[in-house]
Amino acid sequence: MPQESAVAGLLLAAGGGRRLGGRPKALLTYRGRLFVEHAAEELRAAGCAPVHVVLGAAADEVRARARLAGCALVGNPDWESGMASSLRAGLVSLPRGLGGALVALVDQPGIGAAAMARVAGAYRSPKTLAAAAYGGRRGHPVLLGAAHFPGVVRAARGDEGARGYLRGREIALVECGDVAAPDDIDEPGDLIDLPS
Structure with missing residues (x-):
């Protein structure tokens, strides 16, 4: 049984990369590693445990x-x-008894362990809600205290993720602009300056 203060890592890596010509983002490379490997390792390095990785497009290949x-x-x-x-x-896959989950996206390789650990460190109780901020603007990763899991599962729709659930709720913003770059890799042009 996990400790109630434990923060799991939850990596969303299922996307099919429609705007990338159908190249699943999990299988893109960054600094010699697949995006999915890089992001999962950064979550572990940030102290998240356990780490769950959600797969979809090309799941067998991943x-x-x-x-x-x-x-x-x-x-x-x-x-x-x-x-x-x-x-x-x-969220449904996570074991009971956790304090919360740090949700990261596979298509943001510029967000590493330093930012993830900083946001995870904002955990205070299962009611905690926190998110990375970049120049004061909210982004990822997002820390969801376990008390919010059922509400997020009920409210999550389409490509909005937890946005609808979080709207109007108090969220602690953790500035990470000095240690991370929140750029999404969505289109072929986004890969040009990325170290492969």
């Missing part, structure tokens, strides 16, 4: 190629319906 020892791999057959389905699948 399972075959990615080095994800020590991670729980969660299949999301409904991944094409949007990020919310992956968030729901991931």
Whole structure:
């Protein structure tokens, strides 16, 4: 049984990369590693445990190629319906007794362990809500205290993830602009300056 103060890592890595010509983002490379390997390792380095990785597009290929020892791999057959389905699948997969979950996106390789640890460090109780901020603007990763899991699972829709649930709630912002770059990799042009 996990400790009530434990923060799990939840990596959403199911997207099919539609705007990238159908290249699943989990299988893109960054500094010699697959995106999914890089992000999972950064969550571990940030002190998150356990780490659950939600897979969808090309899940069999990701399972075959990615080095994800020590991670729980969660299949999301409904991944094409949007990020919310992956968030729901991931939250439901987590063991009971956790304090919360740090939710990270596979397509933001510029966000590493330093920012993840900083946001995870904002945990105070299962009612905690916190998020990284970049120049004061909210971004990822997002820390969801376990008390919010049922509400997020009920409210998550389409590509909005937890946005609808979080709207109007008090969220502690943790400035991370000095240690991370929150750029999404969404289109082929976004890969040009990325170290492969």
